[in-house]
Amino acid sequence: MSYHTGLSRDGPALLVRDLMDGKARDDLARVAALAPDIAVLQNVDYDHDLIAVSLIQKALADLGHAMPHGFTARPNTGRDSGIDLDRNGKLGEPRDMLGYGQFAGQGGMLLLSRFPLVADGTTDLSQLLWRDAPMPDLPADEYFAAPVLDVLPLHSVGAWDVGVETPRGVLRVLTSHATTPVFDGPEDRNGLRNAAELRFWRHYIEQPQIADAPFVLLGTFNSDLDAGEGHKPPLRALLQHPLLTDPEPTWAGDKMTAHWSNGLQLRVDYVLPSRRLGVRAAKVERTPQTDSVSRHYPVIVDVVWQ
Numbered sequence: 245m246s247y248h249t250g251l252s253r254d255g256p257a258l259l260v261r262d263l264m265d266g267k268a269r270d271d272l273a274r275v276a277a278l279a280p281d282i283a284v285l286q287n288v289d290y291d292h293d294l295i296a297v298s299l300i301q302k303a304l305a306d307l308g309h310a311m312p313h314g315f316t317a318r319p320n321t322g323r324d325s326g327i328d329l330d331r332n333g334k335l336g337e338p339r340d341m342l343g344y345g346q347f348a349g350q351g352g353m354l355l356l357s358r359f360p361l362v363a364d365g366t367t368d369l370s371q372l373l374w375r376d377a378p379m380p381d382l383p384a385d386e387y388f389a390a391p392v393l394d395v396l397p398l399h400s401v402g403a404w405d406v407g408v409e410t411p412r413g414v415l416r417v418l419t420s421h422a423t424t425p426v427f428d429g430p431e432d433r434n435g436l437r438n439a440a441e442l443r444f445w446r447h448y449i450e451q452p453q454i455a456d457a458p459f460v461l462l463g464t465f466n467s468d469l470d471a472g473e474g475h476k477p478p479l480r481a482l483l484q485h486p487l488l489t490d491p492e493p494t495w496a497g498d499k500m501t502a503h504w505s506n507g508l509q510l511r512v513d514y515v516l517p518s519r520r521l522g523v524r525a526a527k528v529e530r531t532p533q534t535d536s537v538s539r540h541y542p543v544i545v546d547v548v549w550q
Contacts (some may be wrong), residue, residue, distance in 0.1 A: 245280035246419070246462040246515050247271075248502070251288040251300075252351045259289040263299035269307075270537045272300060276307035278529055278542055280466055282357045282408055283311065286401070286464045287538065288420045290319055290349035304356070311356035317368050319352035319402045321345030327392055330428075335432050339427070343400035353370060353401060353421055354529045355465075357408050361487050365407025369448075370484040375399040377440050378447040383431040398440055405454075412549045416459035418445065424466045425474035435474055442478040449518070458549065461488065464540070466508040488516045491526035491545050500504070515545040520536035522548040 248507045249271045251260045262268045262343075275283060286492060289296060297316055322338075322345030330339040334355050336473050338346050344352060374380055375393040376485075387397060403420035422442065425435040445461055448454060467474040470484070492511075501513040517523060524546040 245278060245283040245542055245544045246286070246464070246513050247275065247283060247542040248421075248464045248513055249288060250538035251285065251296075253289055255289065256347045256349070260295050260299065263296060263303065269303060272303045273307060274529070274537065274542060276304050278544055279309045279412070280544060281359065282355070282415070282417060282460075284417065284419045284462055285354045287351045288316075288354045288497065290316060290352035291518055292318075294348075300354070301322060301356065310523060313357040313360050313408075315355045315361060315404065315406050316352065317365055317370065317402060317404070319343060319345075320348060320370055320397050320399060321352060321401055322348040322350045325392070325395055326483075327395070329392065329396075329433075331386075341371040342395070343396055344427075351401065351421075351481075353404070353419065355406055355417060355419065356405070359411070360409045362407030362409050362414055367405040368402070369420075370402035371399060371404060372398050372400050372403075372444075374440060377444050379443050380397055380440050381436050381443075382438055383433050385431070387431040387433060387471050389545040392436060397478065398437070398444060399442075400437065403441075403444070405448075413458065416454065416457055418448065418454075418459055418461045419463045420445070421464045424465045434437055439475040439478045441465075442467065442482050443521055446478070446482050449485070455487055457518075458520045459518045460545075460547065462514060462519070462543075463516075464513050465523060466512050468512055469547070470511075472508070472510045472512075479512060482518070483514075487519055488517055489521070489523055490516055491512075491523045499528070500541075501543055513543045515543045517547045520550055522550050 320343035400423040401421035419433040425438040
């Protein structure tokens, strides 16, 4: 399951406070009710001591769906670049961070699993520099000078390759939360970064050690083929990649995964199993939205080993 949650707050430690007070249970109740074996949650605030992770796992267990195994890492959100990235003459603002954020760790990612993770089986890909990515397609006219390119990562939040020890064997979980391709100017820095993040995965899964293994690529890609902002060719190339299965045709109803208050509805969250896995079922769980939960919906795919 991939689920862009509402588990982010406007300041550090506020998520921990709300978890301790039981004020963040609606999102977690969604997860527990769907009972996934493996879930990647986006938009979860990170803290160094992983207190929020422990509280989330305890809450899920109390709700009847224990997911005792997990992985998280410090995201790029809220990490100060020390540079005026948006060129507005001010330093230290959210858009001057390596990934947009009001504080370090805001809106990170969390992988949870019923099954143990493979010891030393995780690769954190979050620090790859944008300039070093395959086909980086940087903004034109040297919008980012050399000192910026020396520190600016490709992934605005993070990217991981995590091995999970399932009863049928090791499943590799590849995941990221891509840049929103809006809130920029004519240089299109966010649109181009989003496109480069999607192209990264296309090249990553073609490595022999990945292509020959069962894996699932999932996360919030912040791009829709048919509507909204962003470059469509990189997403289309990913969804049509011969190593991947896009289970969208098996869904009942439309393919929207997020619904904003202005009425905009887009498919921006994805679960794409490798061709070595079969797909038994897939759906977007569109339980009614309330003010206390995410504007995104969980995406669930039931895979079987071939």
